Amino acid sequence: MQVSIETTTGLERRMTVTVPAAEVENAVAARLNEAAKTVRINGFRKGKVPMKVIKNRFGAGVRQEVVGDVMSRSYYAALNEQGVKPAGQPKIEPKTLDEGKDLEFVALFEVYPEVELADFGAIKAEKLVAEVTDKDVDNMIENLRKQRQGWKEVKRQARNDDQLNIDFVGTIDGEEFQGGSAKNTNLVLGSGRMIEGFEKGLLKAKAGDEVVLDLVFPEDYRSADVAGKPVQFKVNVNSVSAPELPELNDEFFAAFGVNEGGEAGFRSEVKANMERELRKASKNRLKTGLMDILLEQNPVDVPVALVNAEINVLRQQALQQFGAGAKNLDPGLLPDELFREQADKRVKLGLILGEVIKQQSMRADAAKVREAIEDIAMTYEQPEEVINWYYGNKEQLEAVESAVLEDQVFDLIVEKADVKEKKVSYEELTRPAQDATAEKDHKEKPKKTAKKKAAAKKDNDSQ
The missing domain is CATH 1.10.3120.10 (Trigger factor, C-terminal domain)
Structure with missing residues (x-):
């Protein structure tokens, strides 16, 4: 077997492999001999079919299979011989397949790159550390209570964080539109679920009130049919409910797997x-x-x-x-x-x-x-x-x-x-890293803007 490798571009290599004709023909003959032992052809007894008949009937197919096997086997043998480690599967292109001639094929593949490591001692990094304070534990417990909060109907004006049960109908130019109406839907004021102005317009509403909201859909609203258009919503408030947090008791603690120690044990587990x-x-x-x-x-x-x-x-x-x-x-x-x-x-x-x-x-x-x-x-x-x-x-x-x-x-x-x-x-x-980065960018932006304003003022003054 003859092997030559050349670099084409970057990490790609072109390997040409030549396999002696005798190796291929011997493999074909061996495969045909195996087939002759089991093949059944009308007019001949099993195992007694003449090789000429076997070759005429199955020779082309067997040769194709053998050539594929030889190329695959030779490819990996050539890699081992050359000490090359491919990255991914190769693209193999046969060049010479004629019977009686040496088999020649080309394999195109990529190799792993040489990695030169920089000095780790030159790395400067920042490790954020923190402590869990009593206030942090209080906030976490409050969040856990909110996760399991219920709702209690109240007879007063609606406030932020209240849940309203409402019916509403939206119209554009006096006509109702798809997705603009609902009945008995719950809405928490301040959740940002509805378009701007909808939830704010329901503050101070009471059960039984009808509120008319004249608003405008955002230009980038998900439905292009209504984006940027003025809309009127007629809203009937069916009920107003205030959030009701669960008590810090054994039942609440048990919901988080804390079955002993009371509130002190629960706080310790949370911390x-x-x-x-x-x-x-x-x-x-x-x-x-x-x-x-x-x-x-x-x-x-x-x-x-x-x-x-x-x-x-x-x-x-x-x-x-x-x-x-x-x-x-x-x-x-x-x-x-x-x-x-x-x-x-x-x-x-x-x-x-x-x-x-x-x-x-x-x-x-x-x-x-x-x-x-x-x-x-x-x-x-x-x-x-x-x-x-x-x-x-x-x-x-x-x-x-x-x-x-x-x-x-x-x-x-x-x-x-x-x-x-x-x-x-x-x-x-x-806090998620991307949120922290966004906040950092937001804080730095006014500073950059201020610098630009100062530079612009300086230019104007010089003129």
């Missing part, structure tokens, strides 16, 4: 859960920041095949979020470009972390894997059964091992990096 959430949030925020820095400081080319494979994984995950209805959805409705940026980032990060693991000869720590599985099992009624299930399920166990190994890599990077702690509030640390 412990909040502290666990803090530790997790702090670690995740630091991890996210480090990932961005790693991507910035370690540029790496990515094989298109790996990115496309990751796009398919993300697409399937997105479809699964639709639940049972996803079975009837056309995957083509979710185009590649919707996932390309995220897929590209994940592949790059995987290559970088893989290089760290390779250089450090790292493996998942068995004790940490056990700890991670036990942490998952704690949320179930029968933890021991869950633990046994994980250790009895190879695929699930490997997923946990992979996550633990990734955490070990980041722990290693944190040890080498310059990481400084910044104390923040519980609310700030547990």
